[in-house]
Amino acid sequence: MELAPPELIAKYQPVIGLEVHVQLATRTKIFCSCEMAFGAPPNTNVCPVCLALPGALPVLSMDAVELAVKASLALHCRVNPVSRFARKNYFYPDSPKGYQISQYDEPLAEHGYVDITVDGVKKRIGVTRVHMEDDAGKSVHDGFRDSDRNTYVDLNRCGAPLIEIVSEPDMRSSDEAYAYLTELKQALQFVEVSTCDMEKGHLRCDANVSVMLKGAEKFGTRAEVKNLNSFRFLKLAIDYEIARQVALVESGGRMVQETRLFNADSGETVSMRSKEDAHDYRYFPEPDLVPLRVSDEWKARLAASMPELPADKRQRFVTEYGLREYDAQVLTLTRPMSEFYEEVASVSGDPKTAANWLMGDLAGLLKAAGKEIEESPVSAKHLGELVAMVSKGELTGKSAKDVLPKMFETGEAPGPIVDREGLKTMSDMGAVEKIIDDVIAANPKQVEQYKSGKTAVMGFLVGQVMKASRGQAAANVVNDMLKTKLG
């Protein structure tokens, strides 16, 4: 397939919308009480309901509804007081009922948004709807001796609780799509609706992509691109699709509405089926389930139980703690990170220094050890205590940098380590003054240089004092005292 060069693409405006499927982190399936264990032997987490035996009936899990409502609230959606399930009819071996139970014209929630920032520009992406549905099983085409002739079906995943989140066609670049999916994932993880683990298929994404000439009002014909199971693939597939569509239109071709599959190996999208071949799903209201009612009281209770959303937290970190936007963003990437930070900030009483220590030294140690913040051997409280000692001048920054790795190794609080190793900042001014006098006496040349106006040499003298004090002299005290003595 010929792709358009950048200068040609620049004439066009891409239009992108995403459909995201998220598996809810419930203990059981959505319509039966089978466990949602990952990695169980094939066809063991099944029962008459999810096997679609004759006579079996679905019963909606209220745990799944609770998580779906929380997700809707996290995406600023209006939760409908009454929503309805519908059957989406199609034949496939991993869909034992012969239909999916989904929501169609009366979804759980509508009219939400996700705010993104790309290259410093803020933008609001609309969320059209959030609806609930059950997952299908898995068709296994490879890995068996007779895989050339037979396909195997594993129904463990069949009936897993999903929400589908449909965006408005508000995105204009693959970067915006990437940012949207990042924000969405972060929000859902914060409210603990899903692990959003893409490798396990807990977060799946399809993209609707079209192009139109810049300045045009009418959207071009779109293609739906499936199988985007990583953030990188999402970006690659959208960029490929834009270039393909522009080349097609520029060469006088016409876009057809179709579903395309992204091939991660080739980095290309290939046609799967055209609109003419599309299924007629014959939707109709699911007669085995009653309408889903979400009362105002329930909704309010769930809203009250929600943690602060990452975007709000980020904003608060800037205004309340005086952090830079970038730092606030790093510290709110995950909920555990943000909670860790807030404790360090609170224990230390110095939020800015706390941020530096967390993002600098502790992050470095964690990275070297291959650990997540949740697994940190240094507790937030202990890091807070360390930062406080530095802020109060009880410990120099240099000493603290030696203490932290020891805390990381032993899990100890900083106090005992500092005491044991005698690292407390020198509070005896006489002793400091004595060291300064010694340094002045031992370095007459540098003292002369300073006095003749070469003030840069001050750094050297301070360094000598610090060295002589084994880093325990407070740098600001040393600075002041030196200046005074040198006139």
Next chain:
Amino acid sequence: MTKHTISSVRAGLLSKEFSAVELTRQALSFAEAENPKTNAYLSFSPERALAAAERVDARIAAGEDPGALGGVPVAVKDVILTKGLKTTCASKLLENFIAPYDATAIERIEAAGGVIIGKTNCDEFAMGSSNENSAFGPVRNPVALDRVPGGSSGGSAAVVAQGTAVVSLGSDTGGSIRQPASFCGIVGVTPTYGRVSRYGLVAFASSLDHIGPFARNTRDAATLLEVMAGRDPKDATSAEAPVPSYAASMTGNVKGLKIGIPVEYMKHATGETADLVNASFRKLQAMGCELREISLPNTDYAIDTYYIICTAEASSNLARYDGVRYTTRSQNSGTLSDLYKNTRGEGFGAEVKRRIMLGTYVLSHGYYDAYYKKAQMVRNLITQDFNKAFTEVDAIVAPVSPFPAFKLGEKVNDPISMYLSDIYTITGSLAGIPCMSTPCGNTSEGLPVGLQILCKHFGEETMFRLADAFENS
């Protein structure tokens, strides 16, 4: 065997006239001997039956109550799942399907001491009005063996009429309990939608399907219903409403009960059926009921509405019989598409295929609004007709069927005429109200005719009170 009722079984057990095991053996051998005449049973379950009977005898020996259905031989329509027993739906596709679990109704019957002795024939997947759509041959009406027993629960009606079971379970979607009860001269009850759990009832049209009892008198039917009724967490559409004591409602006193006769129903009724139904009205009047004409103006749309909704739901409900898992699989299908087409093409009978095609059509893109959606609106209007009528009357009485049992083969090639035989029963099904058929006499040829009684949602007590009084007058 022939004459037993639930209360006579109970009396016999408590007086040690016979044990539950003895009665079960006798019932099984009698039923097996009689079955060739009617083909009403598809299978018998001696092991399960005797095990249940032994439990009842043990209860009695321990001085405990044998249960509301203690030792009573019960036959079950073969669309209701019975663990360890074949549940075929009278279809080739499920010819070898052994149910791995029990329907809630079955669990409750056995908990109350009931003894499941066998599974009864019916129209395939409960689709039909004559029991001629069974993959395992038609059922003959025990009252007149050259005639149909009605459908789709023809086997369950026949075994009770024949006396090869004391009571039985049927399922009703558009009249499949009331019409065969009427044809066979027994009592058949379609309870309020949601009164009995559908868990384990093979779905035909989910929003219309009911499990209900057949019996030789109202009291037995009410007892069996009371055992099965009540909320089931496995069925989201089952009702929370408490289950009253139906026995207590049967006071024999119906004086002053206001009874409506829908003019729309009577204008078509002719011949001996109309005569017998009209005679029943006079009898009710003589019993002290106040009769008045009422109107159910949307009745004329009921058949069209019903056949859109039930076929639409059926087309989806029957998708699972695809040859991939438990369904009998067509051999020599090279592709997935062939597997589906051959399995379903070879496995389903003509009437089932007709309904799947109709249902697929009415749900198709561009037709949904014109058919299914409109039908749901009319269904609401029909329900409102009833709700309005029940502000004025306590019960409605009407014919069950325009004609008594017809001859085998008489209507087989005329599906429209067959569909019309449900004209009086499907309105109640669409509204989800309780309704029943109770015998009101025989034609000059000796063919039974049923009187239909309909009450408001959860109005079973009034319905049973009226039927019981009518039966004993």
